[in-house]
Amino acid sequence: MxxxxxxxxxxxxxxxxxxxxxxxxxxxxxxxxPSDAENLKLWVTEAELRLADLRAGKAREYPASEVFQSLRAALA
CATH class of the missing domain: 1.20.5 (Single alpha-helices involved in coiled-coils or other helix-helix interfaces)
Incomplete structure (x- = not known):
């Protein structure tokens, strides 16, 4: 029981x-x-917002090499 x-x-x-x-x-x-389905929905929404910001000129793309170089420098 x-x-x-x-x-x-x-x-x-x-x-x-x-x-x-x-x-x-x-x-x-x-x-x-959140459930896996909720997580996926949240990430898709975030990706769409980021893409819209890029297309509207509100955000800028950075090459991965530049991002990782900056991270390595910050962690050193």
Whole structure:
């Protein structure tokens, strides 16, 4: 027979602090994390906005080599 919520809470409160913190983090992430389909939709929307900005002259393209060179310099 599965545990009731009350029984589960009692079991969890008996765990050590680090384990409870780890479980709390996992539970919060499971609530906040978008699904794969939602993630894809968000990225497609972002890509479309960035493309529109490029076409409107609001943003500029940078060669990958320039971006990576700048990152390496910043991390050095």
């Amino acid at each position: 599965p545990l009731t919520v009350h029984q589960l809470e009692n079991e969890l409160f008996n765990l050590d602090l680090n384990t409870r913190a780890h479980l709390a983090e996992k539970l919060i992430l499971s609530i906040d994390a």
